[in-house]
Amino acid sequence: MGKLLPYFAAKTQIVILGFICFGCPGMFNALNGTGGGGQVDREAGNNANTALYVCFIISGLFGGAIVNKCGVRFTMFGGGLMFAFYSGSYIYINHTGNSWMTIWAGAMLGLGAGIFWTAQGMIMMSYPLENEKGKFITIFWVIFNLGGVLGGIVLLATNFNHEGSLSDGAYAAFLAIEVCGSLCALVLAPPSKVVRTDGSRVEIKKVDNILADALAILKLFADPWMLILIPMMFSSNFYYSYQFGPYNGSLFTTRTKGFNNIWYWGAQMVTSGAFTRLLDRQSLSRKKRALYGVLITLAVVNAVWGGTLKMQNKYTHGALATTPPTPTDYPGGAIDFKDTARAAGPCILYACMGIQDALWNNMAYWLLGTITNDASRLARYAGFYKAIQSVGAAVSWQLDAKSVAFRTQLIVNWVLLDVSALLMVYLSFRIKEQGEDDESENIKDGADYKEDASAEAHV
Structure with a gap:
């Protein structure tokens, strides 16, 4: 790849990681973004997502131990194939009307994806230097979300004249791309051979006992950082159910759902690039960067959900799979992007939801990356993060599966995000200027907090 980007360079590995996620969760996001996995009746998709995230909770808790033991290549490869299995299962629904395979595929995806995302989080947070964390997050986020953009294009092209x-x-197109994405995982270098920008190497401590390492993840419930960040983790995928189902899945024609996904994920790419300039600005203290970042995120959250409430007050349901089908009760019926007078505002609002998602998740990764530079600990933090995130996602998909009123879902999302952001503001005032390694204090809380030494025993 030339002198500037040798294979073992940390930045090269982040680029490879981006393309893995471009092909696997990038496609999953685009498919899920249509609401119900692209089915008119969202029940199968909602139940599959619930099964996915329940299993994700388990694999997330054990993910750090498995990744530390088995490495990143094969864990991401195996997890990536589960995305393809999930997408392919919908072809079975199209031909039989039976949802059991998709629900089963969702559960299998949950087991694989928990390990997949733990490996991703470990790479993401441990490879960059202190002053590169925001930049590396952006490199990954842009490539990853290109997958969502491509997925939106695929949806638009394959369903342009189909309702x-x-x-x-x-x-089938999603399945093929996801298989290619999983194969990219085999190109990753072992973390022990990765070289950071300053010439230092990523240190990985061997795991002798997977169960003991998993127990160390559970002990994170006693970590002050983790306790404060639990609401943020819980809410970080919670809003997808509402945005993809009651909003995009209910208001728009089939082709417009794909059109919207192009802009939803495209907006994330632009937002992440701009947000990096703040998070990596060395002229500001880390505390100020954290505080400004959280306040910007909080302002966008309230603007977006305020606008969404205004839209939500106009309708109560999307198209229903009755005989004959019942259209949405939104005034004028389903919105098509060619009807620009009706579509401009709702489509732009959906793109703004992508902006909010990018801010929230970039902030989450950045805050987690400030705790330590130790790759093994970060693998556990990533597993814990994904486990808590999955609890929230499992709950949110069931809200839609149980036909909870759209307006109620909206209010729950809005309140949860605001409470989480306020806790992040509190944390910002206590953040340290340097990430800690091993057994150093994590938060200035009036008394030194040290991680239980037993949590390091098998890492």
Whole structure:
């Protein structure tokens, strides 16, 4: 790759990581963004997502131990194939109307994705230097979300003249791209051979006992950082159910759902790049960067959900799979992007939801990356983060599966995000200027906090 980007360079590995996620969760995001996995009846997709995130909780807790033991290549490869299995299962629904395979595929994806995302989080937070964390997050986030943009294009192209559930061709295209993405994982270098920008190497401590390491993850419930960040973790995927189902899945025609996904994920790429300039600005203290970042995020959250409430007050349901089908009760019916007078505002609002998502998740990764530079500990933090995130996601998908009123779902999301952001503001005032390694204090809380030495025993 030339002198500037040798294979073992940390930045090169982040680029490879981005393309893995471009092909696997990037496609999953685009598919999920249509609401119900692209089916008119969202029940199967909602139940599959619930099964996914329940299993994700388990694999997330054990993910750090498994990644530390088995490495990143094969854990990400195996997890990536589960994304393809999930997408392919919808072809079975199209031909049989039976949802059991998709729900089963969702559970299998949950087991694989928990380990997949733990490996991703470990790479993401441990490879950059202190002054590169925001930049590396952006490099990854832009490539990753290109997958969502491509997925939106695939959906738009394969369903341009098709209304109803997504076609077999759309699902087959997603399956093929996800298989290619999983194969990219085999190109990753072992973390022990990765070289950071300053020439230092990523240190990985061997795991002798996976169960003991998993127990160390559970002990994170006693870590002050983790306790404060639990609401942020819980809410970080919670809003997807509402945005993808009651909003995008209910208001728009099939092709417009794909069109919207192009802008939702595209907005994330732009936002992440701009946000990096703040998070990596060395002229500001880390405390100020954290505080400004959280306050910007909080302002955008309230603007976006305020606008969403205004839209939500106009309708109560999307298209229903009755005989004959019942259209949405939004004034004028489903919105098509060609009807610019009706579509401009709702489509732009959906893109703004992508901006809010990028700010929230970039802030989450950045805050977690400030705790330590130790890759093994960060793998456990990533597993803990994904486990808590999955609890929230499992709950949120069931809200839609149980037909909880759209307006109630919206209010729950808005309140949860505001409470989480206020706790992040509190944390920002206590953040330290340097990430800690091993057994150093994590938060200035009036008394030194040291991680239980037993949590390090098998790492």
